[in-house]
Amino acid sequence: MKITDFLKDKIPYILSHLTVILLTVSMLVALNPTGGVPFSLLAGSLYLAGALVPLAMEFYRKQRFYDLLIRTYDQMDRKNLIAEMLRVPDFWEGALLYDLLRGTNKAYLDEMSHLKNQQTEYREYIEQWVHEIKTPIAASKLTAQNNRSAATGRIIEDLEAIESYVEQALYYARSNTVAKDYFIKEIRLEAPIYSVLKQDARQLIEAGMAVSAEDLDITVYTDSKWLEFILHQLIINSIKYAxxxxxxxxxxAQEKANCCLLFVADNGLGIPANELSRIFDKGFSGTNGRLRGRSTGMGLYICHKLCDKLGIAISAASVYGCGTTICLTFPKSAMTHIV
Amino acid sequence: MKKILIIEDNQKIREELSVFLSQNGYFCEAPAGFGNVIESILADPPQLVLLDINLPVCDGYHICREVRKQSSVPIIVVTSRDTELDELIAMNLGADDFVTKPYNTQILLARIAAVLKRAFPDSANDRLICDGFSVSLSKSTLDHAGRSIELTKNELKILSCLYERRGAIVSRNELMRYLWDSELFVDDNTLTVNMTRLRHKLEDAGLYQVIGTRRGQGYLLQ
Known part of the structure; x- marks a missing residue:
């Protein structure tokens, strides 16, 4: 709080006092008391001092309170909790502000927790629903597999697509909540990769994709289920835009001093340079998505969110018409060695 | 024949899984009641238990724990819950493996075979007997007329896949899926090369026209 700001606020007070002092002094001078002009000026100065002292005290109190308020506010990470950080000020205006801040804060927190509960409930429902729908999908798949024909073959393909979308919904719900339901542990990078390649074998073979997986014997710290989901999305994209x-x-994969890089590279359609920065945005389908007409713009968006939660950096490089490379960067700090 | 006990509360899955596993050479039992699962497993132990987690009466984790107290029968937990934590719980309770729904049936078969192989190492069927020759799975050799010819992993797999479905056409894609191993990803060219080499080996052994080709459809073991 600057003194000029404070004084600006007090202009009417200052003006009225100055006027009164001027008038008093000039009246005293006109009355010509025994002390003469010096006495009149002395009386005026006394009056002035009397008017200035409370002003200075007020400034000091307010400055102390507001400076602390502003400094704390600037340093705070979650600004809505500012009221929790204050001492009750010793002047009325400040106390009022303090009470109001606390009140708003409480109302805000109530609303927040209400929304959080709602979100958790919704997520729990989605999670439950996903598990429930998996049973009929599993049953249908088995039935189709037990009655092999060209028709059931096609049904299986679609069932697998449904499965993949259902899984996507589950991970989307998971990526959106603050709850931590992943489980970071030491894994060998090749394990989830081989597992996903096996899961997606049918689609890869049908697409005539030549797959190679090399130099993957590296240890990383992450949740392998989540990583499998992310890799599945990337592989499905490579197949879609093959x-x-x-x-x-x-x-x-490549091991660096403080990180580990995993590259998922294809020689497919590639992404135009001007779209590259937007592929992780929600709902962005791009030229390829529009051409092939099957993009929802959700896959990479969810991947990005999950990566954020796991502390993995995800980036893309592409030459349009020549292929795309997605790079996942796993952190490898001194911390991870302790775990 | 190995007996597999399927503990699953969804009737359709229970039935279809029984059919599927029976087709693949297992004897299946799938009780519809869940009142005394633990007792029935212990009374007449199967070679393997496929155990669902969400069950009426008592959940799969409980069954797993109780059975483990008295028996080491192989247990594969099958569930639609798929987090790392669920897997960890299952493993800690003594399950031998963990498969999530909706399972890929090929993967399920592979897991069953792997668990059975670990649990009963000697009883594994080691020899494929074909018309005029036999194949040793453990030695990976082709034995014919007193001669033994070495087979590579892929050649052995091609032969066992065709053998399992002998008399029927197996498409190239199906063969590729069968060969698609955890560390070896087969494409069209690889399959062609392996198939050619295998045929050369068979011909060297004096076996002609063992693997027939149906143009546009696939291969067939006579």
């Missing part, structure tokens, strides 16, 4: 002839998918 090259017409000789499609290839290459998974490789």
């Amino acid at each position: 090259a017409a002839s000789d499609p290839r998918l290459t998974l490789s």
Whole structure:
């Protein structure tokens, strides 16, 4: 709080006092008391001092309170909790502000927890629903598999697509809540990769994709189920936007001093340079998505969110018409060695 | 024949799984009541238990724990809950493996085979007997007329896949899926090369026309 700001606020007070002092002094001078002009000025100064002292005290109190308020506010991470950080000020205006701040804060927290509960409930429902729907999907798949024909073959394909979308919904719900339901542990990078490649084997074979997975014997710290989901999305994308002839998918990893890089590279359609920065945005489908007409713009968006939660950096590089490489960067700090 | 006990509360899955596993050479039992699952497992132990987690009466974790107290029968937990934590709980309770719904049936078969192989190492069927020759799975050799020819992993797998479905056409894609191993990803070219080599080996052994080709459809073991 600057003194000029404070004084600006007090202009009427200052003006009225100055006027009164001027008038008093001039009246005294006109009356010509025994002390003469110096006495009149002395009386005026006394009056002035009397008017200034409370002003100075007020400034000091307010400055102390508001400076602390502003400083705390600037340093705070969650600004809505500012009222919790204050001492009750010793002047009325401040106390009023303090009470109101606390009141708003409480109302805000109530609303927050209400929304949080709602979100948790919704997520729990989605989670439950996903588990429930998996049973009829599993049953249908088995029935189709037990009665092999061209028709059931096609039904199985669609059931697998449904399965993949259902899984996506589950992870979308998970990515949106603050609850921590992943489980970071030490894993060998190749384990989830091989598992996903096996899961997606049918689609990869049908797409005629030549797959190679090399140099993956690296230890990372992450949740393997979540990583499998992310990799599945990336592989499905590579299949969706595969090259017409000789499609290839290459998974490789590199160990650096403080991180570990996993590359998922294909030689497919690629992404135009001007779209590259937006592929992780929600609902962005891009030129390829529109051309192939099957993009929802959700896959990479969810991948990005999950990566954020797991502390993995995800980035994309692409040459349009020549292929795309997605890079996942796993952190490897001194901390992870202690775990 | 190995007996598999299916503990699953969804009737359709129970039935279809029984059919599916029976087709793949297992003897299945799938009780519809869940009152005394633990007792029936202990009284007449199967070679393997496929155990669902969400069950009426008492959940799969409980069954798993109680059975483990007295028996080491192989247990594969099958569930629609798929977090790391569920897997960890299942493993800690003594399950041998953990498969999530909706399972990929090929993966389920592979897991069952792997668990059975671990639990009963000697009883594994080691020899494929074909018309005029036999194949040793453990030694990976082709034995014919007193001669033994070494087979690579892929060649052995091609032969066992065709053997399992002998008399029927197996498409190239199906063969590729069968070969698609955890660390070896087969594409069209690899399959062609392996198939050609295998045929050469068979011909070297004096076996001609063992693997027939149906153009546009696949292969077939006579």
